[in-house]
Amino acid sequence: MIDYRSDTVTQPSDAMREAMMAAPLGDDVFGDDPTVNALEEKAAGLFGKEAALFCPSGTMTNQIAIKVHTKPGDEVVCDQLAHIYNYEGGGIAFNSGCSVRLLSGDRGMFTAKMVRDNINHDDPHFPHTSLVSIENTCNKGGGVIWDAAEAERIGQVCRENGLKYHLDGARLFNALVETGQSTEAAGQPFDSISICMSKGLGCPVGSLLIGRKDFIHQARRVRKVFGGGMRQAGLLAGAAIYALDHHVDRLKEDHQRARALAGIFEQQSWVRSVVPVETNIVVVELEDASQQDRVLEKLKEAGILAVRFGKGKIRFVTHLGITDDDLSQTESGMKMVM
Numbered sequence: 108m109i110d111y112r113s114d115t116v117t118q119p120s121d122a123m124r125e126a127m128m129a130a131p132l133g134d135d136v137f138g139d140d141p142t143v144n145a146l147e148e149k150a151a152g153l154f155g156k157e158a159a160l161f162c163p164s165g166t167m168t169n170q171i172a173i174k175v176h177t178k179p180g181d182e183v184v185c186d187q188l189a190h191i192y193n194y195e196g197g198g199i200a201f202n203s204g205c206s207v208r209l210l211s212g213d214r215g216m217f218t219a220k221m222v223r224d225n226i227n228h229d230d231p232h233f234p235h236t237s238l239v240s241i242e243n244t245c246n247k248g249g250g251v252i253w254d255a256a257e258a259e260r261i262g263q264v265c266r267e268n269g270l271k272y273h274l275d276g277a278r279l280f281n282a283l284v285e286t287g288q289s290t291e292a293a294g295q296p297f298d299s300i301s302i303c304m305s306k307g308l309g310c311p312v313g314s315l316l317i318g319r320k321d322f323i324h325q326a327r328r329v330r331k332v333f334g335g336g337m338r339q340a341g342l343l344a345g346a347a348i349y350a351l352d353h354h355v356d357r358l359k360e361d362h363q364r365a366r367a368l369a370g371i372f373e374q375q376s377w378v379r380s381v382v383p384v385e386t387n388i389v390v391v392e393l394e395d396a397s398q399q400d401r402v403l404e405k406l407k408e409a410g411i412l413a414v415r416f417g418k419g420k421i422r423f424v425t426h427l428g429i430t431d432d433d434l435s436q437t438e439s440g441m442k443m444v445m
């Protein structure tokens with residue numbers, strides 16, 4: 108099977124497994140795991156921040172950030188396509204007791220003006236706006252890359268209005284290898300940054316939350332409350348250090364293959380359009396939305412796995428498990444689809 112369902116389906120390479128097995132371990136809840144400590148220091152340094160926290164998932168890093176940045180009854184501003192709103196099980200309400208102001212941006216990307224227009228005045232009728240979150244790249248937007256200048260302007264609005272600013276950077280490295288922006292510059296506007304090791308970077312488990320020392324101190328408490336305190340987690344942190352050293356630049360290959368894949372799909376009669384590819388996500392809009400299940404079934408018969416992505420759309424994601432051979436096989440498999 109050629110598995111385009113997500114960049115989370117990757118298996119750790121032999122070299123990554125070796126790095127995991129060689130990692131010195133300790134009990135991280137006591138702060139004793141040298142590999143976790145090294146990873147957290149490395150991640151903080153990369154983004155020009157003081158500290159970082161290793162967590163089991165990107166959902167947890169996002170939800171911890173929201174919890175630390177808000178009080179119950181506050182309001183969080185994000186796009187209607189945001190992962191924190193759509194794909195985290197209602198966690199903003201469940202964990203933090205906050206309401207959400209959804210913005211209707213362009214493929215998940217909104218403007219500083221939209222943020223300014225959606226900050227509630229200090230009036231007891233309104234929830235207190237306390238946090239803005241952006242997602243780069245935006246998954247539901249089709250792996251699109253934020254304009255760095257707009258992200259900075261939103262940071263300016265946040266500072267002027269006393270709001271915290273969070274980056275859901277589950278696929279941030281996919282954006283940075285395309286734009287060439289440095290990690291330090293990318294992190295500069297934000298109070299907190301979440302990055303995932305288990306997506307395109309190819310680790311089995313893990314995400315990092317990055318920010319100031321006092322923020323991470325509070326985040327560590329919340330991680331424990333959420334049940335995310337891990338013990339000999341250096342086994343996983345070893346994979347993450349390996350990935351940061353060896354799997355960032357190669358993301359460009361995933362993007363090239365995604366563009367090639369889009370080219371293949373554009374030729375197919377069952378495809379109405381392909382959302383322009385910016386990184387490793389290819390979203391195909393079907394000619395006939397009612398054929399979604401049938402197309403997925405036919406793809407599967409041709410040895411190709413993908414996922415439904417809203418009405419009449421199918422998502423394909425490239426990752427380090429996808430080779431040029433897989434692309435050729437995908438192309439020849441197309442005649443079996445329709």
Ligand SMILES: *Cc1c(COP(=O)(O)O)cnc(C)c1O
Pocket residue numbers: 163164165166167169190191242244245246275277278303305306314
């Ligand atoms: C995958 C993802 C997350 C976190 O997901 P986990 O599966 O909980 O690690 C967060 N934000 C975005 C945009 C994602 O794609």
